[in-house]
Amino acid sequence: MENLPRGPRRDYRRPRNDRDTRDLYRDHRGSYREQRGYYEEGWYDRGYARNREYRPTNGRSSFQNSCPPLEKIARVSLWDKPAPGFEGVSAARAKACGLFPEPGEPSRTTDQTEIQRLLSHAATNYRSQAFQDSKLTPLDSRVAKTLILRADFNVVRLERVKKYLENYLLANIVPNVNYEDVKIQMHPTQDPRTVIVQTLRSTVATALFALTGLDVPELNTTLSFERPKEYVVFNPNDTSVPQEPLEDVVESSQLYVARNVPYGTPREKLLELLQPLGKVRSLAQVLDKLSYESKGVAFFEMVSEDSEVLTKLNELAIDDQELQIFRACENPERKYEQAVILSAETLFGALQSDKISPHAPSEIVQFLNCVAVEDLVDSVKYNDIKVAFEAECSCHGHPEKVLIPRPEGDFRPGMPTKPEVGRIFVKFATSEEAQKCAEALAGRKFNGRTILAAFYETEDFSRALF
Structure with a gap:
């Protein structure tokens, strides 16, 4: 290697006047090349030296700013497309044929001949086999097992109230x-x-509801319970009275709570006090577990045609101690009632009668029987379902929110899920838009399923009471 002479480094660069004055860290391709003459006459008009958004389209459509993101585009339409071989077949008949081991799973066979044979066989007996033992009352619903508790949680912690x-x-x-x-x-x-407050049985919720308005010194607060707005009262309209009043809590519109009963009051004494005001069908007291004596709370079911019976009941007293009596099963604002036990034989007739209270109009619509739980686990299928529903609802109003509850992250097929999973909630700007959308989508097919639509209370929706 040749030895270079030692000494200060020389500047071999070109003179400063001949250097390129461009900023090498910025993009001046259009203006610089135009000034330097890189493009001949007419090239600028064709858009080669302009920014990308200003270039001409030559008559072709430009989707640069109008194309939505891919995650908002439903890949395949899910509306009014039943599964192959099940065109015109109801969901109940398809389930009764035995081809589907679990809800939402694919059919056991794809042979069209075998499918038609099983469907024709199930057409004669699916009603008796699938729905013979299926009965439904308002007490079976999750709403009947739910209460809303108001208390001063700035004074007492939530864990102490629960305990x-x-x-x-x-x-x-x-x-x-x-x-x-x-x-x-x-x-x-x-x-x-x-x-x-969520309980496992409706009777537990009714037992806790008896404590409403009670001042608890050890918690330093007052507990106030109320029923959800979706609560439906069971009103059997049964006026028959047994010879001896039952010792059970019979939840119905005729059930009352008697509070402030003196401790140790025998059941016979309380029964003698109530019988002059009506026919007592049942009477059950809350007893101490050690002494088996009355703890001051009782439940009784009374049949009376007197409209002022509740006022007269609150005038009763035992040993100069006035009783506090109120209804245990009541929805004072909406007054929803069901007067029949729904079954396969009574379902269609009850829906066309006045034995079930109609739901009040609301801005919230809930759609049922729309999706399988397994589809909600897959993020791609979940997004397709949400986009498809939001787009279809936009044709009938202005949906403000589409909520599709999903199962837990560790969900596996066959595991139990929360009751709200599988339903779709849509919030509209007005109740008129919600009613229009519910009437338009009810009965249609979505992903091979027949859609059911109903209103849902706005206040319960805001509290996530599903």
Whole structure:
């Protein structure tokens, strides 16, 4: 290697006046090349030296700013397309044929001849086999097992209130409430003074509802319970009275709670006090687990044609101690009632009669029987379902929110899910738009399923009471 002379480094660069004055870190391709003459006359008009958004399209459509993101485009239409071989077949008949092992799973066979044979066989007996033992009352719903609790949670913690309610159920004998039914769950809402109480049975919710308005010194707060707006009262319209009043809590529109009853009051004395005002069908007291004596709370079912019977009941007293009596099963604002036990034989007739109260108009519409739980686990299928529903609902109004509850992250086929999973909730700007959309989509096919639509209370929706 040749030895270079030592000394200060020389600047071999070109003179400063001949250097390129461009900023090498910025893009000046259009203006610089135009000034330097890189393009001949006419090239600028063709758009080669302009920015990309200003270039001419030469009559072709430009989708640069109008094309939505790919995740908002439903890949395949899911509307009014039943599964192959099940065109014109109801969901009940398809399930009764035995081809589907679990809800939402594909058919066991794809042979069209075998499908038609099983469907024709199920057409004669699916009603008796699939729905013979299927009965439904309002007490079976999740709403009947839910309460809304108001208390001053700035003074007392949520865990202490929950423990107090569970200890109340464990320390006392509450009719129709077993040891395994005591567990409750409490969830906070957006209102810091309100929580949602969920029980395992409707009888437990009714037993806790008897504590409404009670001042609890050990919690330093007052517990106030109320029913959800979706609560439906069971009103059997049965005026028959047994010879001896039952010792059970019979949940119906005729059930009352008697509070402030003196401790140790025998059942016979309370029964003698109530019978002059109406026919007592059942009477059950809350008893202490150790002494088996009355703890001051009783439930009774009374049949009376007097419209002022509740006022007269609150005038009763035992040993100069006035009783506090109120209805245990009531929806004072909506007054929803069901007067029939739904079954396969009574379902269609009951829906066309006045034995079920119609739902009040609302801005919320819930769609049922729309999706399988397995489709909600897959993010791609979930997105397709949400986009398809939002687009279809936009044709009938202005949906503000589309909510599709999903199962837990560790869900596996066959695992139980929450009751709201599988339903789709859509919130509209007005109740008129919601009614228009419900009437338009009810009965249509979505992903091979017949859609059911119904209103849902706005207040319960805002509290996530599904």
